[in-house]
Amino acid sequence: MSIRLHEAWSGRFGAILAVAGSAVGLGNFIRFPAQAAQYGGGGFMIAYFISFLIIGIPLCWSEWTLGRMGSRYGYHSSAGVLHAILRSPWAKYVGALGFIVVTLIYSYYVVIEAWCLGYAVNAIAGTFHTGSFDSEAFFGSFAGLGQNGASVGFGLGDIGLFLILAFALNFFFIYRGVTRGIEWVCRYALPALVILGLIILVRVLTLGTPDPAKPDQNVLNGLGFLWNPGDIGTDLLNPQLWLAAASQVFFSLSIGMGVIITYASYLKPKDDVVLSGLTAAAANEVCEVGIGGLMTVPAAYVFLGAAGVVGSTVGMGFVVLPQVFTFMAGGQLFAILYFGLLFLAAITSSLSMLQPGIALLEEGLGLRRQASVTVLGVLTACGAGFVWYFSQGLTALATIDFWVANVLIFIQATLIVIIFGWVIGVDRGLAEARRGARMQIPAIWGPIIRYVCPLYLGAIFFLFIINKVIGWNFQFGDKLEIERSSYVTNLIGPNANPVAIASVALILALSAATFVIVRISARRWDKHLTATKP
Amino acid sequence: MSIGGWINLILSLGFVLGLFGWCIWRLLYARSAPQEEHLAHIELVHDEKKRAKKR
Helix, strand or coil: CCCCCCCCCCCHHHHHHHHHHHHCCHHHHHHHHHHHHHCCHHHHHHHHHHHHHHHHHHHHHHHHHHHHHHHHHCCCCHHHHHHHHHCCCCHHHHHHHHHHHHHHHHHHHHHHHHHHHHHHHHHHHCHHHCCCCCHHHHHHHHHCCCCCCCCCCCCCCCCHHHHHHHHHHHHHHHHHHHHHHHHHHHHHHHHHHHHHHHHHHHHHHCCCCCCCCCCCCCHHHHHHHHHCCCCHHHHHCCHHHHHHHHHHHHHHHCCCCCHHHHHHCCCCCCCCCHHHHHHHHHHHHHHHHHHHHHHHHHHHHHHHHHHHHCCCHHHHHHHHHHHHHHHCCCHHHHHHHHHHHHHHHHHHHHHHHHHHHHHHHHHHHCCCHHHHHHHHHHHHHHHHHHHHHCCHHHHHHHHHHHHHHHHHHHHHHHHHHHHHHHHCCHHHHHHHHHCCCCCCCCCCHHHHHHHHHHHHHHHHHHHHHHHHHHCECCCCHHHCCECCCHHHHCCCCCCCCHHHHHHHHHHHHHHHHHHHHHHHHHHHHHHHHHHCCC | CCHHHHHHHHHHHHHHHHHHHHHHHHHHHCCCCCCHHHHHHHHHHHHHHHHHHHC
16 A cells, blocks of 8 residues: 655745745735725734734744655645644544635635636736726626626636636646646746736836826825824724734735645655745745735725725725726736736645645545546535535625635644644754754744744634624724624524525535545554554 | 835835845755754753653
């Protein structure tokens, strides 16, 4: 019986590019600027960088180290890696979250990826530059917001063709394997998206004052809208700001998903994890703060003013910006570049969501590549099909996003850092991280990983639950309000939404099936672990 | 944009660009830190402590 798959990154830059590619996604160019603008630049950036140092870096190093430890035993899935390292009956179930989270996120992320591809093709076709173009109506029709099943179509203004194309591209590359698939895509896509981002950035920063009748709507004021500090002292007392900043660091760095554990498991035993982890995180930050933070909000501000910038993350990317490109000189070209950039960012991230599943199916059930790709393809096609069909108000997408990409990720990240800091032990964990390291881990990170990070994660998760689930607005006295979030009222009570309930049922069904797969896999792994030594 | 905005922008951008530049410089020019002997020493100290506890 062979569990070892003999796949590995081609060189030291392979893993860094792949992890950076996984991290650099839609959140860098849409979510980050929207959040920073909403919470007032200064206070948000302080909370953001504190979260980066206290949660981001420790979790990156923990996941990179756990992954490389797993490679010594020949395992690549989170479940296999944790089972092999810890040899505890519960470890494989913690690792199972790594499969559940990414598979469910992929099921809606690929739909958003299809939006990006569809918008890029529509930009090429000149759809945004027709006289009667209404970005809100176009997005509503394209994504099928009006009613369930409305987006099921295969024309230029429908999502179907682009979803199939995005899905097929993902599975083509994942079938080619770690080096010829994921690494190959990241090697070209990551530099390409940085170049595209810089071209658009130069265009945005040279927009000046496009409408002389509105002198206030200029680039400098657009930058100020995002970066002016506001009342930092008051802002930092707002728990929602800390929640938003910590969540952004999570989504942005792809931590707490199990992706990094899987990617790092394709390293060689003495490959560096400390500097590689930090480099991948830093590359993500450059794209997020250096490109995303300077590009999106100022572009929207100079054409639409402050009122145009306010809105949801999805609204910013797919309603506000297409409208901006209709006003911009050379807007068609820049719309093509922008949505091309978003598509490249999305595909490098979505590929990373498939590899943990492939790894689990191959090493857990002994499937060959073709079979594992087919099984995962069918599974994710069901999920994506569900999100695609139940498009009304994006309820299915938002429900899965909330319970998986918010709640489950926090739980998984907290468990990973507790495993690294307490179960394995921070001394042993950091000693393992230092093997082959090209830089020292400063001593301060020992207590941060052991004490500060779990406490900080726990506090943020507590705030998240009381704000987003229970509905407390963090005010006292007369201002105190408790309004149940729609994520809860959609599930329980008179206004329960059948699509939201079905979405949660989908999460539970996949979770149950994964726990069964992991239980079966553990028998196979136990035989392998007793027969071989690392 | 206010002076505070410029400070915020320059510090944030400076931090991420500086960190990334430093990482690339280390990747290209730094050698692996020779720490394995040091690690072995740490593990032995732990073993000694465990033995002492058992006694």
